[in-house]
Amino acid sequence: MLDPEALLRAMFQAAVDAADPGLAVPKVLPARPKGRVLVVGGGKASARMAQAVEQVWGPCEGLVIVPHGAGLPTQGIEIVEAAHPVPDQAGSDAAMRMLRMVEALGPGDMALCLISGGGSSLMAAPGLGLSLADKQAVNAALLASGAPISEMNVVRKHLSALKGGRLAAAAHPAMVMTLTISDVPGDDLSVIASGPTVPDDSTVEDAREIIARYGLSLPPTVAEFLGTEGAETPKRTHPVFAMAETHLIAAPQASLLAAAEVARAAGVTPLILGDAIEGEAAEVGRVMAGIAAGAARHGTPARPPVALISGGETTVTVREAAGKGGRNSEFLLGFALKALPGIWGIACDTDGRDGSEHNAGAIWVPRVAANARTVDGKAYLKAHDAYSFFEATDGLVMTGPTHTNVNDFRAILVL
Amino acid sequence: MLDPEALLRAMFQAAVDAADPGLAVPKVLPARPKGRVLVVGGGKASARMAQAVEQVWGPCEGLVIVPHGAGLPTQGIEIVEAAHPVPDQAGSDAAMRMLRMVEALGPGDMALCLISGGGSSLMAAPGLGLSLADKQAVNAALLASGAPISEMNVVRKHLSALKGGRLAAAAHPAMVMTLTISDVPGDDLSVIASGPTVPDDSTVEDAREIIARYGLSLPPTVAEFLGTEGAETPKRTHPVFAMAETHLIAAPQASLLAAAEVARAAGVTPLILGDAIEGEAAEVGRVMAGIAAGAARHGTPARPPVALISGGETTVTVREAAGKGGRNSEFLLGFALKALPGIWGIACDTDGRDGSEHNAGAIWVPRVAANARTVDGKAYLKAHDAYSFFEATDGLVMTGPTHTNVNDFRAILVL
Numbered sequence: 016m017l018d019p020e021a022l023l024r025a026m027f028q029a030a031v032d033a034a035d036p037g038l039a040v041p042k043v044l045p046a047r048p049k050g051r052v053l054v055v056g057g058g059k060a061s062a063r064m065a066q067a068v069e070q071v072w073g074p075c076e077g078l079v080i081v082p083h084g085a086g087l088p089t090q091g092i093e094i095v096e097a098a099h100p101v102p103d104q105a106g107s108d109a110a111m112r113m114l115r116m117v118e119a120l121g122p123g124d125m126a127l128c129l130i131s132g133g134g135s136s137l138m139a140a141p142g143l144g145l146s147l148a149d150k151q152a153v154n155a156a157l158l159a160s161g162a163p164i165s166e167m168n169v170v171r172k173h174l175s176a177l178k179g180g181r182l183a184a185a186a187h188p189a190m191v192m193t194l195t196i197s198d199v200p201g202d203d204l205s206v207i208a209s210g211p212t213v214p215d216d217s218t219v220e221d222a223r224e225i226i227a228r229y230g231l232s233l234p235p236t237v238a239e240f241l242g243t244e245g246a247e248t249p250k251r252t253h254p255v256f257a258m259a260e261t262h263l264i265a266a267p268q269a270s271l272l273a274a275a276e277v278a279r280a281a282g283v284t285p286l287i288l289g290d291a292i293e294g295e296a297a298e299v300g301r302v303m304a305g306i307a308a309g310a311a312r313h314g315t316p317a318r319p320p321v322a323l324i325s326g327g328e329t330t331v332t333v334r335e336a337a338g339k340g341g342r343n344s345e346f347l348l349g350f351a352l353k354a355l356p357g358i359w360g361i362a363c364d365t366d367g368r369d370g371s372e373h374n375a376g377a378i379w380v381p382r383v384a385a386n387a388r389t390v391d392g393k394a395y396l397k398a399h400d401a402y403s404f405f406e407a408t409d410g411l412v413m414t415g416p417t418h419t420n421v422n423d424f425r426a427i428l429v430l
Numbered sequence: 431m432l433d434p435e436a437l438l439r440a441m442f443q444a445a446v447d448a449a450d451p452g453l454a455v456p457k458v459l460p461a462r463p464k465g466r467v468l469v470v471g472g473g474k475a476s477a478r479m480a481q482a483v484e485q486v487w488g489p490c491e492g493l494v495i496v497p498h499g500a501g502l503p504t505q506g507i508e509i510v511e512a513a514h515p516v517p518d519q520a521g522s523d524a525a526m527r528m529l530r531m532v533e534a535l536g537p538g539d540m541a542l543c544l545i546s547g548g549g550s551s552l553m554a555a556p557g558l559g560l561s562l563a564d565k566q567a568v569n570a571a572l573l574a575s576g577a578p579i580s581e582m583n584v585v586r587k588h589l590s591a592l593k594g595g596r597l598a599a600a601a602h603p604a605m606v607m608t609l610t611i612s613d614v615p616g617d618d619l620s621v622i623a624s625g626p627t628v629p630d631d632s633t634v635e636d637a638r639e640i641i642a643r644y645g646l647s648l649p650p651t652v653a654e655f656l657g658t659e660g661a662e663t664p665k666r667t668h669p670v671f672a673m674a675e676t677h678l679i680a681a682p683q684a685s686l687l688a689a690a691e692v693a694r695a696a697g698v699t700p701l702i703l704g705d706a707i708e709g710e711a712a713e714v715g716r717v718m719a720g721i722a723a724g725a726a727r728h729g730t731p732a733r734p735p736v737a738l739i740s741g742g743e744t745t746v747t748v749r750e751a752a753g754k755g756g757r758n759s760e761f762l763l764g765f766a767l768k769a770l771p772g773i774w775g776i777a778c779d780t781d782g783r784d785g786s787e788h789n790a791g792a793i794w795v796p797r798v799a800a801n802a803r804t805v806d807g808k809a810y811l812k813a814h815d816a817y818s819f820f821e822a823t824d825g826l827v828m829t830g831p832t833h834t835n836v837n838d839f840r841a842i843l844v845l
Contacts, residue, residue, distance in 0.1 A: 161808075200720075201727060268728050286731045289724020293768065298713035305615075305742055309704020312616060313683050316701045316731065327720055353708065393576075 017320065019428050020380040022281050023361040026274040026322065026426045027375075027412070031365050033273035034265035034419040036060050040067035040194060043262045047072040048190075050123040054092050055079065055113045055182070057106075057138040058131030058208050059366045060196045060265075062087040062094050063418035065129055078113045079129055080106055080137045085416045102139035107147050110140035110177055117182065120189035128182060128191060132198030132366075132420040134208025140176040142240050149234045150174060160229040168206070172215055172248055173222040174237060179205075179215035179248035180256075187255035197266040198422040200291030200327055204261055214256050215248035222246075266290075267326040267421045270365065274426060278322040283428070285322045290422075292327035296342040297349025297396055299329045303360070303427050304353035310429045311355055323427040331370075331399060338400020341370020343423055344377045347410075348401040350427070351379045352392050360427040367417040372402045375414040376424075383410035432735065434843050435795040437696050438776040441689040441737065441841045442790075442827070446780050448688035449680035449834040451475055455482035455609060458677045462487040463605075465538035469507050470494065470528045470597070472521075472553040473546030473623055474781045475611045475680075477502040477509050478833035480544055493528045494544055495521055495552045500831050517554035522562050525555035525592055532597065535604035543597065543606060547613030547781075547835040549623025555591040558660055564649045565589055575644040583621070587630055587663055588637040589652060594620070594630035594663035595671075602670035612681040613837040615706030615742055619676055629671050630663035637661075681705075682741040682836045685780065689841060693737040698843065700737045705837075707742035711757040712764025712811055714744045718775070718842050719768035725844045726770055738842040746785075746814060753815020756785020758838055759792045762825075763816040765842070766794045767807050775842040782832040787817045790829040791839075798825035 032038070044067075054068055054077030062081045066089055069075055074091035082099040097106025117126045141150045153174060157167040172179030183191045193212040195204060204213045219241055226233065240246055249255070267290035275285035288306075292299060303323060310321050329342045343362040350360055363369060363376025386408035395404035405411045447453070459482075469483055469492030477496045481504055484490055489506035497514040512521030532541045556565045568589060572582045587594030598606045608627040610619060619628045634656055641648065641656075655661055664670070682705035690700030703721075707714060718738060725736050744757045758777040765775055778784060778791030801823035810819035820826045 200723060268724075268730075271730075287724065287728070288731060289721045290728070291723040292717060292720040294713040294716040294720070295710065298709040299717055301709040302707060302714055302717045305707040305709070306704045306740075308615060308706040309683075309702065309740075313702070313705070315683075315686075316703060325721075325724075 017281060017430060019359040019430060020378060022278070022283065023359060023378060023380065023426055023428060026277045027361055027363055027424055029273040029277045030270035030424045031417050031419065033270045034196060034365060034421040036064040036067045036196065036419060039264040040064055041071050043194065043264055044068065044071050048125045050125060051120065052125045052127060053077045053116055053120060054127045054129065055117060056129035056134065057081065058134035059085055059420035060131035060418060061129045061134065064131065064194060065089050065092045065094065068127065078109060078116060080109050082133060082137065085418060087418065097137050099133050100136050102136045102147065104147060106137045107139050107141065110138040114140060114176060114182065114185050117186040120186050122188045124189040126186035126189050126191045128193040128212045130193055130208045130211065131196040132207060132422070134211070135178065138177050138211065142174050142176050143245055145174060145236055145240050149236050152234050153237060156231045156233060160231060162225065162229050166225045168209060169217040170222045170225055172209055172217065173219055173241065173246055177211050178209035180210060180213055180253070181249060182211035183255050183259055184249040184253055191255055191259040193261040194264050195261060196419060196421065197263055198420050200267070202263055202266050212259065213261065214251040214253060219246045265419065265421055270421045270424065271324050271326050274324050274424070283320040283322045284317045285324055286317055288323055288325040290326040292325045292329065294329055296329040296331050296345040300346045300349025301353045303425070304350050304358070307358045307427050307429045308355050311358060319429045321429045325425045326422055328422050333399050338398045338403055339372050340400060340402035343369040344374070344401035344405055345396070345399060346425065347377045347379055348392060348396050348404055352396065354379070358427065358429050360425065361412065362423065362425040363412050365417060365422060365424050366420040367414040373413070374402065374411040376412045377401065377405040377410045378412050379410060383408045432696060432845060434774040434845060435793060437693070437698065438774060438793060438795065438841055438843060441692045442776055442778050442839055444688040444692045445685035445839045446832050446834060448685045449611060449780060449836040451479040451482045451611065451834060454679040455479055456486050458609065458679055459483065459486050463540045465540060466535065467540045467542060468492045468531055468535060469542045469544065470532060471544035471549065472496065473549035474500055474835035475546035475833060476544045476549065479546065479609060480504050480507045480509065483542065493524060493531060495524050497548060497552065500833065502833065512552050514548050515551050517551045517562065519562060521552045522554050522556065525553040529555060529591055529597065529600050532601040535601050537603045539604040541601035541604050541606045543608040543627045545608055545623045545626065546611040547622060547837065549626070550593065553592050553626065557589050557591050557655055560589060560651055560655055564651050567649050568652060571646045571648060575646060577640065577644050581640045583624060584632040585637045585640055587624055587632065588634055588656065588661055590624070592626050593624035595625060595628055595668070596663060597626035598670050598674055599664040599668055606670055606674040608676040609679050610676060611834060611836065612678055613835050615682070617678055617681050627674065628676065629666040629668060634661045680834065680836055685836045685839065686739050686741050689739050689839070698735040698737045699732045700739055701732055703738055703740040705741040707740045707744065709744055711744035711746050711760040715761040715764025716768045718840070719765045719773070722773045722842050722844045723770050726773060734844045736844045740840045741837055743837050748814050753813045753818055754787050755815060755817035758784040759789070759816035759820055760811070760814060761840065762792045762794055763807060763811050763819055767811065769794070773842065773844050775840065776827065777838065777840040778827050780832060780837060780839050781835040782829040788828070789817065789826040791827045792816065792820040792825045793827050794825060798823045
């Protein structure tokens with residue numbers, strides 16, 4: 016007899032393990048180069064990546080920026096903790112120091128860049144003459160404009176000292192090697208942490224056009240900066256990219272495949288519904304409950320026991336005062352309210368933290384469902400208070416920081 | 431080379447054909463009984479069901495209620511057109527006449543009941559002493575209460591002259607045979623058209639408890655009615671059910687399977703994601719675009735070409751003034767705004783009418799996408815005006831009434 020809780024937890028653990036930098040970094044790391052090496056970068060997984068580099072190469076010089084609480088002991092590489100997702104001065108200052116460090120590299124040297132999700136706000140270094148306040152004003156205007164994230168990023172990249180390939184350009188004429196952990200659907204290297212070491216295909220003109228089209232009102236220093244030569248991001252023809260190398264060492268789909276293998280080994284047919292699932296969290300939960308109901312009633316798309324596995328990033332739109340929780344807990348509550356009996360699930364952020372609290376996510380299994388019988392789940396969902404719902408029903412999943420990040424993980428079990 | 435538009439339209443047509451009463455009724459209809467036969471019932475498919483009965487049995491006595499515009503010529507059976515989804519006096523009066531007709535049946539006679547989705551509001555006959563206005567007041571209070579549909583239906587069944595098995599009970603001691611077309615996930619016969627010919631497991635006490643729990647303020651006549659003996663619905667032990675027979679002659683899943691066969695014959699792997707997909711229409715569209723993206727990028731859950739097929743009923747929550755359209759058009763617009771290039775789709779109501787206008791739904795194929803390049807789809811979606819979006823881009827699907835109803839049909843094609 017399958018224990019749904021044990022299986023769901025094992026599937027999540029497999030997804031996290033598959034993205035563990037401690038295992039992934041050594042697989043791609045070359046022999047330590049003869050010249051000077053600087054280890055730099057930032058993101059939720061970057062401290063563990065730095066540790067793994069030193070486990071292979073021994074103590075290194077360098078600087079890596081991670082979120083508060085995600086630091087780890089290293090031998091030589093400095094780990095700076097900074098604010099996420101809203102940038103702070105600590106991250107900005109460290110990012111500027113990082114740039115100065117790589118600028119000192121010469122021919123035959125190497126910048127080893129450790130990039131992962133979250134790096135964009137952790138390494139928020141404003142372009143020359145801009146302040147962090149300027150960048151925050153731009154961000155607020157962009158968020159209010161309704162512009163799609165791709166257009167916001169065009170503007171952001173052109174106001175940064177580091178994004179859109181500038182970190183790589185700063186390291187020229189050193190060789191730049193990048194190890195990347197993806198947290199975005201499609202694994203686009205120019206999107207992960209805003210692509211600090213890959214060429215940027217957008218231009219200052221594009222950024223100006225977007226600012227004009229949405230009628231963004233921006234600080235005068237920003238318009239001024241966009242008129243300077245330094246505003247343009249490095250393009251594919253920049254000489255640094257002729258000998259730059261990038262390795263994607265972990266990605267959402269690989270973690271979903273690892274979880275699928277755990278299900279298969281337990282005799283459960285895995286069905287990966289994609290690493291790119293978006294949408295309002297509770298609504299996505301309802302859809303998953305619907306697909307699961309089809310499997311339970313009709314044996315389509317697969318006959319039970321079946322596991323529906325997915326990744327990506329849902330959103331929570333708060334219309335009234337919000338309670339505690341994150342998108343994974345809210346997804347799971349939306350799912351649980353619609354799931355037929357005998358259908359179970361887990362939803363966690365692979366970085367170990369789902370939204371406002373310190374849980375990775377939540378789990379819906381027989382003992383939680385039993386606890387939930389006298390709890391008004393609909394009221395908790397309406398208040399966007401999924402954390403409290405799963406706290407009350409003992410359904411929270413707590414892992415602490417996992418030191419990696421391949422976005423969300425969800426698995427639904429139809430037994 | 432596959433033509434996505436031809437394939438998607440053929441899949442939808444197959445889904446409708448699989449639910450065509452003209453084909454399904456003759457398969458289960460027995461020889462015409464010797465005694466008196468009355469053909470009664472109601473719903474979106476019931477006129478076509480009545481026609482099919484007369485094609486086999488010849489002219490019959492009886493009365494069937496269908497929505498305005500869904501009538502068809504019959505030989506002897508009277509077809510009454512009434513309002514849907516909000517009941518009107520025409521439907522209510524016809525339902526009372528239907529009851530009087532079946533009450534006149536005796537031993538050896540048969541009531542052949544033709545039941546399909548929509549029948550509940552079309553045959554809205556208030557219980558003894560209640561008016562249509564009373565029932566409308568109850569409905570308004572229920573809708574405002576936030577009670578789940580299952581609890582609303584417990585109350586409704588106990589205030590009706592016809593629902594919850596009462597039509598069958600009225601026909602006693604005649605034999606009752608029911609032919610049903612399901613438009614609900616799970617195909618629960620007591621839910622389809624509120625189960626006028628199947629025993630009701632809920633009681634007057636349940637109805638009273640629900641009214642009290644939600645603090646519903648109801649007309650005094652309603653409370654009075656619930657105190658009378660006639661308020662209780664017929665239970666499984668009622669003698670009429672000892673020789674009642676019900677045949678489910680068409681259902682959503684069977685239509686999805688028929689569409690899947692069309693895809694398979696075209697060399698496209700079909701994946702049925704269930705007949706029970708619920709959720710906010712545009713959000714469900716985003717989820718489908720995400721699943722399709724996974725198939726396109728990673729070949730999971732299946733390698734392209736693949737068709738993601740689903741049914742069920744999404745909802746559209748209108749927060750501001752709404753434009754034209756229905757849930758299928760809105761689903762498809764939500765999908766189209768997120769779909770990667772080379773991913774196409776169709777979403778239609780199998781009854782041939784999607785919401786406020788006279789289209790069955792919409793289609794997203796290369797020529798529509800080309801037309802959409804200069805159209806601001808996001809603005810149309812925000813205004814809940816998906817009809818106008820697909821009108822502007824020539825993506826409307828028009829079928830006219832199909833005379834059947836197995837709820838929504840959606841297919842996404844990843845080529």
